[in-house]
Amino acid sequence: MKFTIYALRSTIALLLVGALWLMSLTRSHAESLLLTGATVHTISGATLSPGQVLVENGKISAVGTNVAWRLDQGRDHPKVDLSGQHLYPGMIALNTDMGLVEIGAVRATRDQSEVGDFTPEVQSWLAVNPDSELLPVARANGVAYFQPTPQGGVVAGQSGLLALDGWTTEQMTVKAAVALHIYWPTADLNTTPQDQARSRERWKSLEDQDKERRESVKALDDFFQDARAYATAREAAKDPGTFLKIPSWEAMLPVVRGDVPIIVHADDARQIRAAVKWAETNRFKIILAEARDAWKVASLLASNNVPVIYNHIFTLPPRDAANYDVQFAAPAVLQKAGVKVAMGLSSHRASLVKNLPYEAAQAAAFGLPADEALKSITLYPAEIAGVADRLGSIEAGKDATLFVTDGDILDIRSNVKRMWIAGREVSLENRHTRLYEKYRARPKAR
Helix, strand or coil: CHHHHHHHHHHHHHHHHHHHHHHHHHHHHHCCEEEECCEEECCCCCEECCCEEEEECCEEEEEECCCCCCCECCECCCEEECCCCEEEECEEEEEECECCECCCCCHHHECCECCCCECCCCEHHHHCCCCCCHHHHHHCCCEEEEEECCECCCEEEEEEEEECCCCCHHHHEEEEEEEEEEECCCCCCCCCCHHHCCCCCCCCCHHHHHHHHHHHHHHHHHHHHHHHHHHHHHHHCCCHHHCCCCHHHHHHHHHHCCCCCEEEEECCHHHHHHHHHHHHHHCCCEEEEECCCHHHHHHHHHHCCCCEEECCCCCCCCCCCCCCCHHHHHHHHHHHHCCCEEECCCCCCHHHHHHHHHHHHHHHHCCCCHHHHHHCCCHHHHHHCCCCCCCCCCCCCCECCEEEECCCCCCCCCCEEEEEECCEECCCCCHHHHHHHHHHCCCCCC
């Protein structure tokens, strides 16, 4: 009995401590903040120069050139002068392995893929390492949210959207199940003659290769047909409590119902055409990722309302006859055709997520309008991830996720000076700044 009472008292004490901690967090978020004097890039509307942004309870309360300022219970809240600087909404990095990979050469730090061709039950956000040294590096350059993407197999699993702030993955997760990821079967054919093949035992004829490709696409289609059959059987079950639930098929339920979109990873134009036709036939909502040759089928993507996460700005031209700038100009070609383009990284290396604005800047240098380049790393990723009601632009009612720079973020010479995520200012310290300070203070040679 004494043990039970002691345990009860301990539990109550822990709950009280937790409640006080939550209250302290609420109080810190409840404080108002007026950001004034900066050039405010609202993204969704006009650029205000200078402008003002009022932050309350972690949300943006008002945006304008002369926002009404008030006292709260007799206390004067902070008024932050950002004169001569630029204010942007936090950037969003889609289709990345950040948080899942720390050191590529060390297998124990790589957790981006699972074994098996069909693993829809995989939830990538649960595998993110909140203590990764790469997260603060990306945050220090204005990236506020990221989408850790599962890899491997054909149906690799589901991704979520996480904030670059929080002690645990639960605290970091902004939206679970953003999309299901499919890696479309390759369309390439190896035309090397058998007598010139490196391994004659593994050599396959063009007919056999084509047969394997068609079988792979059929296996993918059969998988989705089976998922639909499972959903139908589950709904028709007379006693849902006795229905045998299978995790992989349970994970497919929101997908076949249309609640969760599908991100199709494909590069070759033939893959893209096949994926768009498959989605149209099955009435699936898809998003195209990687998208190396998407510019070749821009009109097809536009007519089918397929947004693109473009990951090949700094990829070398894939064909000898291609112009040197074919990948630089691809986003502009897509945008002119009416395709919504979100910028991704040319490499899935997590250490390079900090370079996201420079991918957009390169596209802007080769024809993509500057306002579209900014949207490609803010508003469009938010729309693709289904969180545009909260993120992606500086508008009243949205989360106060903002960062301040001393110049145009599309200019590599600009530096991020301050950052807020959901109204809370976050540190820009990271491994790079620590090493800089360490070696700057090293003893000088005599």
